[in-house]
Amino acid sequence: xxxxxxxxxxxxxxxxxxxxxxxxxxxxxxxxxxxxxxxxxxxxxxxxxxxxxxxxxxxxxxxxxxxxxxxxxxxxxxxxxxxxxxxxxxxxxxxxxxxxxxxxxxxxxxxxxxxxxxxxxxxxxxxxxxxxxxxxxxxxxxxxxxxxxxxxxxxxxxxxxxxxxxxxxxxxxxxxxxxxxxxxxxxxxxxxxxxxxxxxxxxxxxxxxxxxxxxxxxxxxxxxxxxxxxxxxxxxxxxxxxxxxxxxxxxxxxxxxxxxxxxxxxxxxxxxxxxxxxxxxxxxxxxxxxx
Amino acid sequence: xxxxxxxxxxxxxxxxxxxxxxxxxxxxxxxxxxxxxxxxxxxxxxxxxxxxxxxxxxxxxxxxxxxxxxxxxxxxxxxxxxxxxxxxxxxxxxxxxxxxxxxxxxxxxxxxxxxxxxxxxxxxxxxxxxxxxxxxxxxxxxxxxxxxxxxxxxxxxxxxxxxxxxxxxxxxxxxxxxxxxxxxxxxxxxxxxxxxxxxxxxxxxxxxxxxxxxxxxxxxxxxxxxxxxxxxxxxxxxx
Ligand SMILES: Nc1ncnc2c1ncn2[C@@H]1O[C@H](COP(=O)(O)OP(=O)(O)O)[C@@H](O)[C@H]1O
Ligand SMILES: [Mg+2]
Numbered sequence: 001x002x003x004x005x006x007x008x009x010x011x012x013x014x015x016x017x018x019x020x021x022x023x024x025x026x027x028x029x030x031x032x033x034x035x036x037x038x039x040x041x042x043x044x045x046x047x048x049x050x051x052x053x054x055x056x057x058x059x060x061x062x063x064x065x066x067x068x069x070x071x072x073x074x075x076x077x078x079x080x081x082x083x084x085x086x087x088x089x090x091x092x093x094x095x096x097x098x099x100x101x102x103x104x105x106x107x108x109x110x111x112x113x114x115x116x117x118x119x120x121x122x123x124x125x126x127x128x129x130x131x132x133x134x135x136x137x138x139x140x141x142x143x144x145x146x147x148x149x150x151x152x153x154x155x156x157x158x159x160x161x162x163x164x165x166x167x168x169x170x171x172x173x174x175x176x177x178x179x180x181x182x183x184x185x186x187x188x189x190x191x192x193x194x195x196x197x198x199x200x201x202x203x204x205x206x207x208x209x210x211x212x213x214x215x216x217x218x219x220x221x222x223x224x225x226x227x228x229x230x231x232x233x234x235x236x237x238x239x240x241x242x243x244x245x246x247x248x249x250x251x252x253x254x255x256x257x258x259x260x261x262x263x264x265x266x267x268x269x270x271x272x273x274x275x276x277x278x279x280x281x282x283x284x285x286x287x288x289x290x291x
Numbered sequence: 292x293x294x295x296x297x298x299x300x301x302x303x304x305x306x307x308x309x310x311x312x313x314x315x316x317x318x319x320x321x322x323x324x325x326x327x328x329x330x331x332x333x334x335x336x337x338x339x340x341x342x343x344x345x346x347x348x349x350x351x352x353x354x355x356x357x358x359x360x361x362x363x364x365x366x367x368x369x370x371x372x373x374x375x376x377x378x379x380x381x382x383x384x385x386x387x388x389x390x391x392x393x394x395x396x397x398x399x400x401x402x403x404x405x406x407x408x409x410x411x412x413x414x415x416x417x418x419x420x421x422x423x424x425x426x427x428x429x430x431x432x433x434x435x436x437x438x439x440x441x442x443x444x445x446x447x448x449x450x451x452x453x454x455x456x457x458x459x460x461x462x463x464x465x466x467x468x469x470x471x472x473x474x475x476x477x478x479x480x481x482x483x484x485x486x487x488x489x490x491x492x493x494x495x496x497x498x499x500x501x502x503x504x505x506x507x508x509x510x511x512x513x514x515x516x517x518x519x520x521x522x523x524x525x526x527x528x529x530x
Contacts, residue, residue, distance in 0.1 A: 168398070171387070171391055171394065172395070172398065174384070174386075174387060175384050175387065175395050178384045178386060179382055179384065181346055181366065181378075181382070182378065182382035182383070182384065183395070184346075184365060184366035184367045184370075185344060185346075185366050185367075185370060185375070185376050185378065185382075186367075186370065186395045186396055186398045186399075186443070186447070187367045187370040187371060187398045187399035187447060188367055188395075188398055189365075189367050190365075190367070
C-alpha cells in the first residue's frame with residue numbers, strides 16, 4: 001500500500017511538470033494553431049539561467065529562498081525575452097502555418113541547443129537543494145524540497161486553470177482558440193491575445209524548468225524528454241484542450257511511475273507509445289479533442 | 292451628413308486569390324433603415340459582409356461608416372465603430388457556455404451596469420435562452436444557437452447590425468422569433484443590413500434592397516417596388 005502511495009506521489013510530482021509544460025503547448029496551439037517544438041528549449045533555458053544565477057548569487061545571498069527567488073525571476077525574464085523575440089520575428093508570421101512553424105521550431109531547437117551547449121557547456125550544472133531533509137506524510141518519507149516544488153506546481157496549475165476559466169483574458173483566449181475570426185468580431189484584439197498567450201506559455205515552460213532544476217540534472221538537453229512527454233500528453237488529451245492537457249499529463253506520469261516501477265523504465269516508455277497509438281486509433285482527436 | 296448614410300460602400304472589389312468574388316459593388320444604408328441583400332448562392336453576399344466587417348481584404352474601393360473610413364480595418368476595430376455581425380453559420384464558441392458566449396459579445400463593454408442591462412435585454416428578446424445559460428453552446432438546437440448568435444451580437448450594443456442568412460434552415464417558429472427581434476431592434480434605432488436567400492422574406496421586412504448577381508449589384512430599389520418587379524418575381528420569387 002505504501003508503495004502505491006509512493007508511486008502516486010511520484011506520478012503527481014512528474015505530472016505537475018508535464019502539466020505546466022503541456023499547458024504551454026496547448027496555449028500556443030490555441031492562439032496560433034501551430035506546435036512549437038522549441039518549447040523544451042525554453043524549459044531548459046529557464047533551468048540553466050536559474051542555475052547560473054544561483055551560482056553567481058551564492059557568495060552574497062547563499063542558496064536559500066532569496067537566491068532562488070531572484071534567480072527564478074532572472075530565468076523568467078530571460079525566457080520571456082527569448083519568447084518575445086521568437087514570437088515577433090518568427091511565430092507571429094507563421095500563425096496557422098503548420099509547415100512553416102514546424103521548420104521554424106525545428107530550426108530553433110537546433111539553434112538553441114547549439115547555443116546553450118556553446119555558452120553553458122555540456123556538463124551538469126547542479127542547482128543546490130532548496131530545502132534539506134524529509135517529512136513524514138501518509139506513512140511516506142517525502143523530501144521536503146520535492147513537496148514544496150509539488151505544492152508550488154499544483155498551485156500554479158490551479159491558478160492558470162482559474163485564469164483561463166473565469167477571467168476576461170482567459171475567456172478571450174479560449175474564444176480565440178475556438179474561432180479567432182468570431183473572437184475578433186466580438187471586439188477581441190486577436191494579435192494582442194496571441195502575443196500574451198505565447199508569452200504565458202514561455203513563462204510556464206521556464207517555470208516548469210526551474211521547478212525541476214533542483215531535483216534534476218540540468219544540462220542543455222534537459223528539456224528534450226519533457227518535450228516528447230508533454231507533446232504526447234497534449235496529443236492523447238486532445239490538441240488544444242486544456243482539460244485534455246491535464247488529463248494526458250496525469251496519464252503519462254502514472255504510466256511512467258507505475259510501469260517504470262513494476263516493470264522497468266524502458267517498458268514504461270514503450271507502454272506510453274502503445275497507449276498513444278491505441279488512443280489515436282480509437283479517438284484520433286484525443287480524449288478531449290473536438291472534431 | 293454622417294447620420295444620413297450610416298454605411299457607405301463605394302466600388303468595392305474583393306477576390307480570393309486571382310478569382311474575383313465581388314466587383315465594383317456600391318451600396319448605401321441609411322441610418323435607421325432595414326436594408327436587405329439578396330442573390331443566389333455564390334453571388335458574393337457573404338464576401339461583401341465579410342469585407343465590411345474586416346474578415347476579408349478589400350482589393351479596391353472604400354467602406355465608410357458614419358463618415359469614417361473603415362476600409363481594411365481589423366474586425367475588432369469595426370465592432371468598436373458600432374457594427375456587429377451575426378455571421379453565416381453562427382460561429383458560436385461551441386465549447387463555451389451560452390452565458391460565456393453572451394459575455395464575449397460584450398467583451399469591449401467595461402461598464403458592469405451597462406453589461407447587465409444588455410444581458411437582461413437579450414434575455415427579454417430570447418426568454419428561451421434563460422434556462423440554457425449554463426449549457427454549452429454546441430449542445431443547443433440550431434434554432435437556439437441562432438438565437439444565441441443574435442443575442443451575442445446585440446450584447447455589444449451596436450448601432451448597426453449585419454445578419455448573414457440568420458434564418459436559413461430554421462423551423463418557422465424560430466424564423467418568427469428572429470424576425471420579430473430584428474423588427475424590435477430596428478424600432479429602437481438600430482440600422483439593419485440583412486442577407487437573405489429567401490428573397491420574399493427579405494423584401495417583406497426591409498425598406499430597401501440590393502440584388503447581387505455574380506459579384507455585382509444588378510438592381511436596387513425600394514423593397515416594395517422590387518417585390519412587384521417582373522424580373523425579380525421571375526428570378527427570385529419563383530412566380
Ligand atoms: N474562402 C474562399 N476562398 C475562395 N473562394 C471563395 C471563398 N469564399 C467564397 N468564395 C467564392 O466567392 C464567391 C462568393 O461567395 P459568397 O460570398 O460566399 O457568396 P454567397 O454568400 O452569396 O453565397 C463564390 O464563387 C465562392 O465560391
Ligand atoms: Mg453566404
